[in-house]
Amino acid sequence: MTESTSDQQLLYVNDQLSDEEIQREADLYGPLTDSVRGLIAATLQTEVGESDVRRARALIGEAASLLRAKAIPGPYGVRWGASGRKRGWGNAADGLRNAVAPPLNIRTDPDGRARTDFHLGPQYEGPAGLVHGGVSALILDQVLGDAAVAGGTPGMTGTLTLRYRRPTPLGDLYAEARVDRVEGVKTIVVGHISGSDGICVEAEGVFILPRWAREAIAEQNASTAG
Numbered sequence: 511m512t513e514s515t516s517d518q519q520l521l522y523v524n525d526q527l528s529d530e531e532i533q534r535e536a537d538l539y540g541p542l543t544d545s546v547r548g549l550i551a552a553t554l555q556t557e558v559g560e561s562d563v564r565r566a567r568a569l570i571g572e573a574a575s576l577l578r579a580k581a582i583p584g585p586y587g588v589r590w591g592a593s594g595r596k597r598g599w600g601n602a603a604d605g606l607r608n609a610v611a612p613p614l615n616i617r618t619d620p621d622g623r624a625r626t627d628f629h630l631g632p633q634y635e636g637p638a639g640l641v642h643g644g645v646s647a648l649i650l651d652q653v654l655g656d657a658a659v660a661g662g663t664p665g666m667t668g669t670l671t672l673r674y675r676r677p678t679p680l681g682d683l684y685a686e687a688r689v690d691r692v693e694g695v696k697t698i699v700v701g702h703i704s705g706s707d708g709i710c711v712e713a714e715g716v717f718i719l720p721r722w723a724r725e726a727i728a729e730q731n732a733s734t735a736g
């Protein structure tokens with residue numbers, strides 16, 4: 511689907527939508543995503559009888575057909591509107607249109623900080639009653655990455671190091687991150703997830719602006735200077 515770097519770059523699109531149109535889309539699709547999240551939890555927890563399970567499957571199939579009648583053919587990509595507002599709505603960690611993503615609402619500060627309160631339901635379970643370690647990694651990757659973006663030095667995750675200090679309970683949690691230092695093209699970010707008993711998972715990430723992006727920026731700077 512995205513076999514080369516140039517295929518991937520085509521998924522960064524400036525679609526010129528106005529802020530009002532973007533807000534209208536957010537108001538329409540955000541609640542749809544929440545409904546599907548509710549469906550995922552209901553699918554996991556239901557104990558209704560066989561005929562109700564079959565009926566639910568038929569209704570879900572009907573809803574999927576309705577939605578697929580007009581749909582984008584591949585990944586959502588990353589889009590910008592006319593004012594520069596960015597939408598990574600397909601993002602698996604925090605995409606507004608991605609029901610697989612945990613319900614994060616990450617807030618950032620321009621000094622390179624990011625934080626979010628969030629609630630993880632039963633669909634994020636690993637060990638009994640606890641958050642799956644991969645889900646914690648997913649969330650920390652995103653929160654640390656957002657801190658790098660907020661600090662003005664965005665990048666792809668080169669290395670993510672995690673220390674699981676204590677089991678992470680399902681339920682109400684908090685994550686935060688801050689840029690620790692910038693070393694050339696590498697931004698080193700630290701952060702953690704905590705629950706009511708304190709820090710559960712600590713993380714350090716190295717975020718690197720990819721070579722193709724560095725070259726594109728250098729080309730742009732050269733053409734502006736020339």
Ligand SMILES: CCCCCCCC(=O)SCCNC(=O)CCNC(=O)[C@H](O)C(C)(C)COP(=O)(O)OP(=O)(O)OC[C@H]1O[C@@H](n2cnc3c(N)ncnc32)[C@H](O)[C@@H]1OP(=O)(O)O
Pocket residue numbers: 598651652654655656659664665666667668669694695696716718719720721722
């Ligand atoms: C909205 C934004 C939030 C984002 C949060 C989510 C982020 C993600 O999930 S991104 C997806 C997961 N990550 C990936 O798929 C990345 C795949 N890897 C790559 O694309 C590349 O290897 C990439 C970009 C990491 C580095 O490639 P490239 O730019 O060619 O590196 P290169 O020029 O060789 O090296 C630059 C520097 O980085 C260092 N470096 C390279 N790779 C790594 C690495 N994996 N870890 C640590 N350091 C590295 C090099 O040593 C070099 O350091 P120095 O400048 O000190 O000599």
